[in-house]
Amino acid sequence: MEKKSFTFEEIKLKLVNYCVYQDRCHAEVEQKMREFLLIDEAKEEIILYLMKENYLNEERFTRSYIRGKFYIKHWGKTKIKIHLKQKQISDKLISICFDEIHEDDYEKTIRKIYQDYYDKQSGLKDYQRKAKTIKYLISRGFEYEKIIDNFGNA
Known part of the structure; x- marks a missing residue:
């Protein structure tokens, strides 16, 4: 089956919607971008746009992830940290955001x-x-x- 091709603006909009639907981290957005054939400059431009417009916010993502995994799934901090590290979230940011758990x-x-x-x-x-x-x-x-x-x- 042939891949449908999208314009740069259409791809950008799809990625905005992807971020609006649920908080995302950089690694997830980069993974999603692999679905589209984009040159590195285009990927970079989209990432910068998403950050500038606050669609992509690593701290907000981390805080919401921690709250969800603890208050809804009842995971402990060790398991949460391992999963965040798999999403390439830094130790420093994880530590700062653990104040979400009382x-x-x-x-x-x-x-x-x-x-x-x-x-x-x-x-x-x-x-x-x-x-x-x-x-x-x-x-x-x-x-x-x-x-x-x-x-x-x-």
């Missing part, structure tokens, strides 16, 4: 997930339930130290 919400979430998962484990000795639950929280991206701080003597 510390008491973070600890409450750890306690709730811990309790829910712990209660579901049956037919196991207490220490086995505890070990399995801690392992589960780590797999969700929560830091071992944080889990132990909340459940040192659970």
